[in-house]
Amino acid sequence: MGSSIKDSFLSASFRFKKLDACYPSHCCIPLNEWVVMDKITNGCVCTSSRLNVTEIQTCMHLSRPAISQILNSLEKKGYIIRDIDLSDRRKLYVTATPKGSAVLKETKVSYEQMLNEVVSKFGEEDMFQLIDYLNRLVDIYEGVNNRPCHRKE
Secondary structure (H helix, E strand, O other): OOHHHHHHHHHHHHHHHHHHHHOOOOOOOOHHHHHHHHHHHHOOOOOOOOEEHHHHHHHHOOOHHHHHHHHHHHHHOOOEEEEEOOOOOOOEEEEEOHHHHHHHHHHHHHHHHHHHHHHHHHOHHHHHHHHHHHHHHHHHHHHHHOOOOOOOO
16 A cells, blocks of 8 residues: 555544634634533433433543543533432532533534534535444454554543
């Protein structure tokens, strides 16, 4: 395989990583925090009304350090509270504060409009195909490395 295709792939990968900077600048919460807030408020697939940190981590495919960093930032801003489960002190539950819910509601329209525009311009069929390709690529990476992909924080 030529170095040209590998260089092009790496270049595209780095451009893709920078997409977070392209999200609406007037939003007072970064995209990664917004997505986690959305999961906390609207839930992942979970069995209780409260969401525990492990469920968020699994649902979002994030490493423990990454989810901790995001939750620390959200807690510092007053958007979430963390509670230890009294029956199992190893479990930590996360809930949105009224302030966090308000910020999520304020920014939801901007993020959804932007994402809708991206899907509209790219095309639904192409977007589904891209999602499939990206999932296959991650599966291949995980197979090559023999472990799930997590960024080192």
